[in-house]
Amino acid sequence: MSKKESAAxxxxxxxxxxxxxxxxxxxxFTNLQKQHGLGKTAVSKAMEQLTxxxxxxxxxxxxxxxxxxxQAQFEEVSEAELKAMDSHISELSTQVQTVSQSCRQLDTELKELKSSLTTEEMISEIQELKAECSGYRERLGKIKSATNHITPEQKEKVYKERNLYVKEWKKRKRLASDMMGSILEGYPKTKKQFLEEVGVETDEDYQVTVPTT
Incomplete structure (x- = not known):
């Protein structure tokens, strides 16, 4: 028998x-393989040999x-000793549960700490937030100090007037377009030539478009 087999x-x-x-x-094999590097065949042969x-x-x-x-090699154990062992095992099991629960709690706290900002990171973030707030305060101060504010009523009045003017603009442009269309039906030249002869300037000449609203 080799030394390796004897050791196994x-x-x-x-x-x-x-x-x-x-x-x-x-x-x-599963319990000893990692520690002693025993193969399953070697374990099987060893256990058969021991048997x-x-x-x-x-x-x-x-x-x-x-x-x-x-079991013949072990000393006989009395009923009282067995009960004492069972009691000790129960106590140890309780301790194991307590320690396991404590470990889970500590593990949870550790994960929370790892996901939290460090003191340096917190200081840096506070500085960034302060700078951002300072910028907002400066912007708000400029807005409050401006003298061109208008009331909601004034704003509403401006929008109503604008809508009225845009509506009238569209109406007059449509009338002018209809008139030119009637004239051009008997006009021997092009629309462009007609506009040049009568001196009419259009919105397109100044790249002006009629608002949609």
């Missing part, structure tokens, strides 16, 4: 005795074999 036997035998619980080959030597026990459930420590 020692590791697995010690592990099964220490844990003292039933394991399959897959269980032992043949009588160091561990084997039971078959269907197609699966389960291996466990030989």
């Amino acid at each position: 036997l020692e590791f697995i035998f010690a592990y099964i005795n220490e844990k003292n619980r039933p394991y399959s080959v897959q269980d032992v 043949v030597e009588g160091k561990i026990k084997e039971k078959t459930y269907g197609k699966q074999k389960i291996y466990f420590a030989d």
